[in-house]
Amino acid sequence: MGIIVQKFGGTSVGSPEKIGNVASRVIQEKQNGHDIVVVVSAMGKTTDHLVSLAKEITDRPNKREMDMLLTTGEQVTVALLSMALTEKGYDAISFTGWQAGIQTESVHSNARITHIDSNQVQQQLNNGKIVVVAGFQGASIEQQITTLGRGGSDTTAVALAAALKADKCDIYTDVTGVFTTDPRFIKGARKLSAISYDEMLELANLGAGVLHPRAVEFAKNYQVPLEVRSSMENERGTIIEEETSMEQNLVVRGIAFEDQVTRVSILGLPNELTTLSTIFSTLAKHSINVDIIIQSTTSRETTSISFSVKTSDLEDTIKVLEQYKQQLNYKKIESESGLSKVSIVGSGMISNPGVAAEMFDVLANKGISVKMVSTSEIKVSTVVSQEHMVQAVEALHEAFQLSKQEATV
């Protein structure tokens, strides 16, 4: 009977009634004999409300003060959940991030956790209490209140699980687990019973959106077993751990996809050592997130570089590149919007050469032309026309047999 850390997101705690439901859910696990730490986010629309208050005052709120403002959201939830647990007859105590010993960098709005002093939490668990911790927040060594940025509550939960040497960390969400692909678009999508950290990382980065990549990274680094499961239904979710004991036979574990992708090409660049770094550090400085990058050298003197960005970033991208035209010394810029990215992910690829080839083959057979390709050890990403996106995913889902029921252990 060890420690279990449970995390519930903003939708799950959206009203006093829902907080009551979460309390019942927590108690269920407590009755199984575990020590429970619960990490919660701000209630439903609270964060939006706070942001709109700030906007009424200023268009460029100070980041430190935004952290001060937004962290009240989770503080409200922890107090209410602790009350709900007590009301149902279970001893509980709530902690803010700083009270739970979550120390972060001295950075606002997107700080990383540097250290967790879990003594307070451990002591209250030893007293038999259910400990409720505010997600998304911590404090710097200078006692400034900080936030962890997007997906911060997931990270809080995983980091606490690591610090407490918890048996596992359950991430309760509005889906029942991690799917082979997005079930909202692809009929054959199937819930996975298990997936590795690396596969989850690739899927998360590719927009599968269930778990924040930072939380998965943290879990991988500290070998914390995660389970993604539904806060509404009682069924098992998807286990995320180092070695997935099941489904070893599957080469491809999941297919991720996203639309609104644009390809930008810079033609006629001088073929110099610093060309790449100059371009991408310039874009990064202007907060433009570049995804796939491809370089093709066409002559000894000049080179061309293509990369993909979100379509919403296209205008800024062009503006920045034109601003630096003289410094970068390129001939011209081309761009193509209306694209999408389709990726297959699976750690089995490492030992199965030819998976990429099979993917291209499947797409070619459907008459889908591939505009860009990028590969990693456990992932192959392709950029295709947006109108072909769903068709491509369906074909790949079928070709890699992802709809098939997995073998039970």
Next chain:
Amino acid sequence: MGIIVQKFGGTSVGSPEKIGNVASRVIQEKQNGHDIVVVVSAMGKTTDHLVSLAKEITDRPNKREMDMLLTTGEQVTVALLSMALTEKGYDAISFTGWQAGIQTESVHSNARITHIDSNQVQQQLNNGKIVVVAGFQGASIEQQITTLGRGGSDTTAVALAAALKADKCDIYTDVTGVFTTDPRFIKGARKLSAISYDEMLELANLGAGVLHPRAVEFAKNYQVPLEVRSSMENERGTIIEEETSMEQNLVVRGIAFEDQVTRVSILGLPNELTTLSTIFSTLAKHSINVDIIIQSTTSRETTSISFSVKTSDLEDTIKVLEQYKQQLNYKKIESESGLSKVSIVGSGMISNPGVAAEMFDVLANKGISVKMVSTSEIKVSTVVSQEHMVQAVEALHEAFQLSKQEATV
């Protein structure tokens, strides 16, 4: 150019727009060359909203968790006010109670401040910043978030002013100062330019309601000059300090009154040493606030005790007394509702014997019968019928010449 601590209550910061107005008010004083610390309460209805959330979850919320919940209210305000100041071009930084070094007893919902470590605040003032501090809250030595109970933000402001050796502490409120009596009921009521701590204490305790008694006590103990003034208008308010340099000629400084008073009499009590303490410790244990207490011994063996309570506490009072009838061993209880308390306050009374007699004389001349009397060095309280209350106050206000314009210094 020293430090000024300013305190703004919940109504003054009730909306982003009002917070903007407060920011302008703060900047005005900053432009006079002072270092400014601003203490604020939760926005208007925020506390009520949080309380109602808790009520949806439980009828008996844990006090620690209520503190956790309610303190988010001021945290929101400090962040927004700090943003508003920055927006107007002034460097500002917000602090929660614990960040501002406000240490309290390890008690929830009504903790007293035990110590203030003002280093953080002082350091930020030295950096030229306006420091915005969450009122009403602190932390215990065990790092638990605590609240200071009713009037807590006033106390925070005064305590900070004391710790920082501020030149003065300005309490901004919805009235323009302290009046000779309640201007909502008595036409001749006049704003005082100055009043002593003790007089203010008596008036505050007597229901004048502008400033919390604990804050006044704190100010008196640390000799912090206070000014009660309007957050809407720019005129001077009322200075509260040890020696009022003005109006020395006034024997009576103000008249306080409250209705909904009930007299309770316990007849035929055994005349024993412990009788008084037994009765009133029993009532206190049941959270019944007793105001005036009068004992009259009618024989060697028995005694009678009368006291006044709020009419809303009458039912509980009777219930408690009946419950302890055997132990207290009294003959019977009588009560009279529909009463009010009218009190005259002034430190000049100490050196002016006969003030009480003059008061009784004024009331008698108006045909108002006095049901109870209680006196202190700077106060005489009388209990009269509720229907005579306003008439009594008016007569006293006139007799003690309170409507007269005070001499300018």
